[in-house]
Amino acid sequence: QVQLVESGGGLVQAxxxxxxxxxxxxxxxxxxxxxxxxxxxxxxxxxxxxxxxGHLTNYADSVKGRFTISRDxxxxxxxxxxxxxxxxxxxxxxxxxxxxEVPSIEFDYWGQGTQxxxxx
Numbered sequence: 001q002v003q004l005v006e007s008g009g010g011l012v013q014a015x016x017x018x019x020x021x022x023x024x025x026x027x028x029x030x031x032x033x034x035x036x037x038x039x040x041x042x043x044x045x046x047x048x049x050x051x052x053x054g055h056l057t058n059y060a061d062s063v064k065g066r067f068t069i070s071r072d073x074x075x076x077x078x079x080x081x082x083x084x085x086x087x088x089x090x091x092x093x094x095x096x097x098x099x100x101e102v103p104s105i106e107f108d109y110w111g112q113g114t115q116x117x118x119x120x
Contacts (some may be wrong), residue, residue, distance in 0.1 A: 001013045002026035002109055004095045017083045022095030022111055024076040032098040032106060034071055034078040043058030049080060050084035
């Protein structure tokens with residue numbers, strides 16, 4: 001019933017920018033941490049950035065200074081602004097959220113994934 005819908009992926013040249021968005025719908029009591037992960041075929045999914053309900057952020061070293069994660073609690077949304085993109089950023093990006101549908105019980109939810117391709 002809870003769904004995470006992602007948008008904003010696409011093809012961009014190196015040095016360009018993209019903005020990913022993820023909106024949570026369904027019966028949500030509380031959204032705790034939200035984040036973005038990415039995965040390249042044959043590789044393990046890795047954390048790109050996450051953000052707590054109090055807006056504390058954490059970034060992978062590879063994206064620090066280039067990516068910015070933010071959230072809009074009123075809209076149940078999280079965004080990832082990606083600047084100065086590099087070919088190595090190419091991956092499928094997944095939105096993640098820890099969601100309480102009832103108090104004190106949290107489950108991990110994932111978006112469907114959106115392809116980001118950075119050409120050289």
